[in-house]
Amino acid sequence: MDASLLNLSYLVASVCFILALQGLSSPKHARRGIIVGAIGMTVAVAATLGHPQIVTYSWIVPGLVIGSILGAIISRIPMTKMPERIAFSHAFGGLAAALVGVSEFYTHGGHLSVVTRTALGLEVFLGFLTFTGSLMAFGKLQGLITGAPITYKGQNVTNIGMFFGSLVMLIVFVIDPTKVELFYAMCVTGFLLGILAVLPIGGADMPVVISLLNSYAGLASAATGFALANNVLIIAGALDGTSGFLLSLMMSRAMNRSFANVLFGAFGTGDSTGETTTALPVGASVNQATIEDAVGVLQAAQSVIVIPGYGMAVSQAQHAVRDLATVLESKGATVKYAIHPVAGRMPGHMNVLLAEANVPYDQLFDLDDINDEFSRTDAVLVVGANDVVNPAAKKNPKSPIYGMPVFNVEQARSVLVLKRSMNPGFSGIDNELFFQPNTMMVLGDAKKTLLSMVQGVKQAD
Amino acid sequence: MPQELLFALYIFVLAGFLGHHVISKVPHLLHTPLMAGTNAISGISLVGSLVAAGGNFNQVSTVLGAVAVTCATINTVGGFLITDRMLRMFRKKVR
Numbered sequence: 001m002d003a004s005l006l007n008l009s010y011l012v013a014s015v016c017f018i019l020a021l022q023g024l025s026s027p028k029h030a031r032r033g034i035i036v037g038a039i040g041m042t043v044a045v046a047a048t049l050g051h052p053q054i055v056t057y058s059w060i061v062p063g064l065v066i067g068s069i070l071g072a073i074i075s076r077i078p079m080t081k082m083p084e085r086i087a088f089s090h091a092f093g094g095l096a097a098a099l100v101g102v103s104e105f106y107t108h109g110g111h112l113s114v115v116t117r118t119a120l121g122l123e124v125f126l127g128f129l130t131f132t133g134s135l136m137a138f139g140k141l142q143g144l145i146t147g148a149p150i151t152y153k154g155q156n157v158t159n160i161g162m163f164f165g166s167l168v169m170l171i172v173f174v175i176d177p178t179k180v181e182l183f184y185a186m187c188v189t190g191f192l193l194g195i196l197a198v199l200p201i202g203g204a205d206m207p208v209v210i211s212l213l214n215s216y217a218g219l220a221s222a223a224t225g226f227a228l229a230n231n232v233l234i235i236a237g238a239l240d241g242t243s244g245f246l247l248s249l250m251m252s253r254a255m256n257r258s259f260a261n262v263l264f265g266a267f268g269t270g271d272s273t274g275e276t277t278t279a280l281p282v283g284a285s286v287n288q289a290t291i292e293d294a295v296g297v298l299q300a301a302q303s304v305i306v307i308p309g310y311g312m313a314v315s316q317a318q319h320a321v322r323d324l325a326t327v328l329e330s331k332g333a334t335v336k337y338a339i340h341p342v343a344g345r346m347p348g349h350m351n352v353l354l355a356e357a358n359v360p361y362d363q364l365f366d367l368d369d370i371n372d373e374f375s376r377t378d379a380v381l382v383v384g385a386n387d388v389v390n391p392a393a394k395k396n397p398k399s400p401i402y403g404m405p406v407f408n409v410e411q412a413r414s415v416l417v418l419k420r421s422m423n424p425g426f427s428g429i430d431n432e433l434f435f436q437p438n439t440m441m442v443l444g445d446a447k448k449t450l451l452s453m454v455q456g457v458k459q460a461d
Numbered sequence: 462m463p464q465e466l467l468f469a470l471y472i473f474v475l476a477g478f479l480g481h482h483v484i485s486k487v488p489h490l491l492h493t494p495l496m497a498g499t500n501a502i503s504g505i506s507l508v509g510s511l512v513a514a515g516g517n518f519n520q521v522s523t524v525l526g527a528v529a530v531t532c533a534t535i536n537t538v539g540g541f542l543i544t545d546r547m548l549r550m551f552r553k554k555v556r
Binding site for chain 2 (some may be wrong): 021030044060096443
């Protein structure tokens with residue numbers, strides 16, 4: 001295919017990608033946008049198959065066929081596994097960029113310009129870092145590796161040292177292209193740093209990390225674009241890079257934490273638990289309730305707000321939540337859902353689960369939109385959420401989550417908390433809400449509890 | 462600075478600004494589909510892997526290229542399918 005025609009197809013693809021992202025500004029046009037994006041991708045790939053440098057298809061066709069089949073299979077996974085699946089695909093994205101970088105360097109080695117060498121160095125470093133980092137995130141989400149932070153002495157020094165070490169290697173390699181071994185050393189450092197940097201990051205910080213890895217995967221693609229002088233790669237990489245970066249900024253803001261704190265803070269080690277425990281009222285006791293008590297509260301409620309958290313995903317309770325809401329609505333109550341930006345393990349996690357359970361999206365509310373309503377609400381149902389409903393974030397400057405925007409749950413007339421056990425949540429922080437007189441704790445598996453509550457409310461006629 | 466690099470930087474920076482503009486308009490509601498969607502789009506690195514795999518430069522390049530083609534295809538195909546599957550679930554209340 002003629003080079004200008006090829007470039008024209010890349011322009012078409014770039015426009016389609018931008019339209020796809022633009023479509024996501026509202027759920028109404030989002031699907032149409034994604035289809036436009038897929039068309040753009042097809043145009044770019046079809047045109048590239050006619051690239052003048054391609055002389056054989058014997059390796060391309062199997063790759064495309066196997067990739068399509070595996071891609072289709074992976075896209076069938078249950079919605080509760082979405083964070084794992086996203087982490088996994090970031091790993092593939094990083095690996096693809098890194099391998100293209102290595103192959104490009106291996107082929108053209110000594111003849112590459114300064115610009116290309118810089119781009120290739122960044123590409124393989126970011127690519128391998130994204131690859132192993134995402135696999136680590138996947139392992140933590142899947143429970144293959146402990147979700148708690150893994151720390152050791154000198155960890156941050158090692159990681160920061162490796163980062164700057166690879167920068168130095170890049171600079172030396174760009175100045176002196178005969179130092180081929182430095183290129184491969186950068187590959188290895190990226191690979192190792194991906195593993196080491198994710199080790200100290202705890203489960204609740206996953207939304208930030210997944211977003212950041214999304215950003216790195218995009219930047220690796222953009223670097224590929226610089227190395228191959230390919231504009232569509234630069235554009236798509238820049239879009240992906242900014243998207244991931246913006247998401248991780250939003251997520252860390254929603255936790256009132258800085259990037260540095262998330263990456264190096266090893267949050268949730270439990271060091272600070274002692275401090276907050278003393279802040280609890282002396283002699284406070286937990287009000288454990290039976291399902292019948294809970295049903296009684298819900299029966300009497302005219303307005304109910306549901307706050308889902310990671311616990312809902314773990315016990316796959318989204319359908320049971322929806323069933324309970326349907327029964328309550330049929331009895332005349334209004335039901336709303338309050339979604340915290342960092343609830344779950346990735347941005348938007350709760351929204352997708354509730355959408356899967358057929359909860360209409362106009363019943364889902366962001367933190368700022370619903371926080372004034374709690375004082376006028378009869379009953380709040382907390383399903384597997386903890387830190388996002390902890391009043392310590394507002395009142396206790398000693399608490400590690402102090403300053404994080406949280407729901408004003410304690411203002412509601414009564415609060416029902418569904419929780420597996422009284423163990424403190426991931427962050428190891430005690431939650432004062434659980435000790436308040438208007439809070440009822442219903443312990444047990446959220447899904448089972450909810451289903452019994454549905455039965456209870458139905459039979460109460 | 463080489464003309465070529467300057468051109469590429471122009472495109473990168475402007476695309477970044479455009480990305481910032483477009484993505485700040487995406488509501489929290491759709492952040493997971495956004496992530497899956499950008500992931501599918503970044504599978505465009507496929508166009509680089511295709512040339513590496515089909516260029517017959519040397520065996521290393523061909524094999525690495527083929528693996529990269531497979532990875533990028535998984536992301537692209539899987540990414541678009543799953544984004545669409547998610548978006549199909551978002552419904553307004555039927556009144």
